[in-house]
Amino acid sequence: KAGVTQTPRYLIKTRGQQVTLSCSPISGHRSVSWYQQTPGQGLQFLFEYFSETQRNKGNFPGRFSGRQFSNSRSEMNVSTLELGDSALYLCASSLGGPGADTQYFGPGTRLTVL
């Protein structure tokens, strides 16, 4: 099976702009989670989508949003970018059954905000 893919792999934006990142899960996986990884804060949970519904949410401001499509592909959007949003954004997919699943991670999208 193909692994989790994320596009684009690298992005450079300026403050105030918005950005959309995409994640395609492993075939058959219905859950997609997003994480922000920074040297200072480590891996922080953004949100999880399951069957097109947000099932879990982390402690990020409303500028961070996401959605999931009927084919389980997911996008996350960050509006009004700030310098502190520079990070590696990881997406992970899983089957989405009850309880915590094994997460299969993508390679990440490196976002740089200037």
Next chain:
Amino acid sequence: AQRVTQPEKLLSVFKGAPVELKCNYSYSGSPELFWYVQYSRQRLQLLLRHISRESIKGFTADLNKGETSFHLKKPFAQEEDSAMYYCALSGLGNFNKFYFGSGTKLNVKP
């Protein structure tokens, strides 16, 4: 508040030596604990989870609820074990909401 602490940023051992990567957690409910590993130029991947009680690549981890710890151990480290290791926690009803520790870089010297 839910929290995962990995006190060591870097752990260096010689090949063949025992290794223990520490993980302590704070969680008010029933935790599920995991270890994820990231080898150089590879993706983050699951190493083991406490529910399975498996030994993967010679690594084991025991959940100690009294000490709120989930330390990762291997009796004889190999050079190919050099990687970044992350301890992660989820909980009953939290589905896939994970809290990750800051990670420990394991360096196994020849």
